[in-house]
Amino acid sequence: MFRTRIVVAIAAATLTAVTASHDATAGPGIQPVAAAVPRFDHIVMVMFENKNYSSINGSSSAPYFNSLATQGAKFSQSFAITHPSQPNYIAIFSGSTQGVTDDRCPINLGSKTNLASQLTGAGKTFKGYSEAMPSDGYTGCSSGTYRRKHNSWVDFSNVPASSNLRYSRFPSDYTQLPTVSFVTPDMCHDMHDCPIGTGDTWLKNHLDGYVQWAKTHNSLLIVTFDEDCGTPVNQIFTVFVGAHVKPGTYSKRIDHYTVLRTIEASYDLPGINNAANRSPIVDGWQ
Known part of the structure; x- marks a missing residue:
């Protein structure tokens, strides 16, 4: 005794x-970091535009999106933060809309803490890849089918120009990817100006190679949308696919801050701003 x-x-x-x-x-x-989130070698997140959850889920116009859902974890209660586009991009990158309420350009947010500065401080790397951006490090508001309002990392002075790249620089050798990448298709391929099928085909043609590689190389793809088509509900389609993902449909309510918090947790980073008030996703892993 x-x-x-x-x-x-x-x-x-x-x-x-x-x-x-x-x-x-x-x-x-x-908030303590959840050990249940796997530590990925690479995370790639792709953001599409302005579609309701119901417009993508089960739609014959989005066969590849729905194929990813069967291969990975689909979140049936995923929501954007606000309307219009720009504050949602800022929110998922920095844990706050930073007081931005519209799509005006340019937005300059100085050296406020964001995902890239967190990763750099922890010895990790970040790069953003924007399709149709005319040159690496570009800070202009628009060019052809490129829009700065969909490129949140350029708004922060503590994210170097070397992290702001054209999508053509996205490596075909996926081992050369940074720790975390954000990918922004152009105004057509993100479905803003073109049909759902156009974005679906673009995603399959450009990221399926990474998806299949990620499954056996400790890496993850996150596909989500900035917002729905303008309703008060603001429900969006979000899917995780890659290594360690337990396929299924998950009904826990998540939002852009939850996604950010989950990325942070993968690298033992604290939640910033509103992400600190979210729990990372822990039930979609095996």
Whole structure:
């Protein structure tokens, strides 16, 4: 009996010490990182435009989107933050709309903390790839079918120009990808100005190679939308596919901040801004 009490006391003291150490590392007021999110070698996120969940889910116009849903984790209760486009792109990159309420350009947000600055601070890498952007490091508001309002990383002075790349620079050797990549198709391929089928075909032609590679190379693809077509509900189609993903449909309510928080958790990063108030996705992994 005496020996049992000693063992229990030692176990309790050890648990207390580990918890205190974790909390001290996380910092005051910061949500502890969930160990259940796999640590991926690479995460690629692709954002499409202005479609209701019901317009993509099960649609014959989006066979590849729905194929990804059967291969991965589909989130049937996924929501954008607001309308119009630009504040949603800023939200998923920095955990806040930063007070932006419209699509005006240019937006300059200075050195506020964002996913890229978090990753860099942790010794990881970030790059954004924008289709139809005329040159690497471009800061103009528009060119052809490129729009800066869909490129949130260019708004932050602490994200170097070398991280703001044309989509043509997306590597065919996926081992050369940065830790986290954001991909923005042009105004046609993101479905803003063209039909759903156009975006569906673009996604298959440009990212399916990465999807199949990711499954056996500890990597992940996230596909989501900035917002729905303007309704108050703002429900969007979101799917995760790649290594460690447990295929299925998940009904937990998530939003752009949840997606950001999940990416952060993969690299033991604290949640920033509103992402700190979200729990990372932990039930879609195997």
